[in-house]
Amino acid sequence: MKTLLRPLCAAAALTAMLAAPMAAQAHRQWMLPSMTVLSGTDPWVTVDAAVSNDLFVFEHVPMRLDGLVITGPDRAAVAPQNAATGKYRSTFDIPLTTPGTYRIASVGDGLMASYKLNGEQKRWRGAASELATAIPAEATDVRITHSQRRIETFATLGEPTTEALTPTGQGLELAPVTHPNDLFAGETAQFRLLLDGQPASGVEVTVIRGGGRYRDEPGEMKLTTAANGLLEISWDEPGMYWMEAEVRGGKSPIEGAERMAVYVGTLEVLPE
Template sequence: MIRSLRAGLLGGALLLGLAATAAQAHSPYLLPSVFDASDRTLVTVEGAFTESFFTPEVVMKSDAYAVIGPDGVRTPLTPTYLRQLAIAEVVTEKPGTYRITTGQRAGRVAKAALVDGDWKFFEGGKAPADAIDMQSITTADVYVTRGAPSDAALAPTGKGLEFRPITHPSKIVTGQPAVFEALFDGKALPGLRVTLSAADDRYADAKAPPQTFTTDAKGLVAIKVERSGVYQVQARHRVASAGPGQPGQSHTYALTFESLR
């Protein structure tokens, strides 16, 4: 079953073994005009940061925007940057699955410190004495498919934080588990906290908070959404400085997907 974007879908999500958590400010996302490109030879994708999915607030710039085609070949994209979002056009003439990605996007360096077991960022002179320099590294992905799904575009890059889909993103079905493997530099990442947010929550009677869950010992996580809609799944992984004078890194990975019955 292949998916096409349906505007106005509301959703909460039930995840296996999850608990509610506060939303992360200004989360990244990529959102295509359609997920099912069966009748399209061109798909438009927007990229932005937001606090309410999927309303763009801050443009997401990157020098590494690209599309990985059904043949596994990576082709650079040149987006148009507006003040609140980036727009890229992706040619989808060949059948199969396409992975649109921002690539690894290096952000600003800020002061960060461990507070109650979690990293917190500080502005200006508010940082505690034990704060260190931390650089943000952001990657956002989304998959679209024309015709039958294919697997070449799903192959991990082996660099930074990313999700390898065990369940094909174009085969996610409402009410059935979708499984992903969290990787860092190509290795499974157990114990990673992941959040999932639903689209268009501003239209819901009660805004549902994001859900959180954790990858298992093999880096795997299973997600089951009970309402059809568009979702963003996100994780962050921090690594220490590689050496004197080098900042630590805060890696964020975000994947947008659609679930239909």
């Protein structure tokens, strides 16, 4: 999968990549498409991206677009149009020029470290390629966290396709069994969670239907992946749904680092 990254200075990019997973612990990150199933000769999708307490409500901070990755039906990178970041949300447009399914994601991968040097507490954030020279050899109490996050949604022009849904093999990912743009109320969908391309078993997944600020009950589901990473979700009502999964600890691809991998997805469930 090709990536599309807006050119930024290194410090700003790393801050955006690493701050997002930390924000997920206190607030909800999400991307919300204007539509997920489209037809016609000149269709566009507008996507809002934010971090908030109430799902799909702009009331906290915008999501930065530094790690934006849009994959078209032919697995080629698609450039966003009219990207902008305001006080409470970011937004961008996507022209759907090729029939099929588009994967729209914000992806981050970096390291956070804490250590002591001459009795003083120090902190560092950066890329894995910088780690070897970033922490002094005489440092003690070194703790490194490998932070990965994927926040995504999907849109389809015409018939659903699967080329854009191919896993990258990095971090926590959703490998759809049921197509993510073929979800209907009253039916059960199947997805598989992968960690570095392998089934992620025993991972707790939270699923919440949007519009919670207008309900007394949040409509939250707590599910757990099976041994083969499989997850089944029964949709009682139509609407936009938010899904989150997180893996902490365990082996990281970065030697000596603890893992923190986060997956967030927005799915639309259509009426029967």
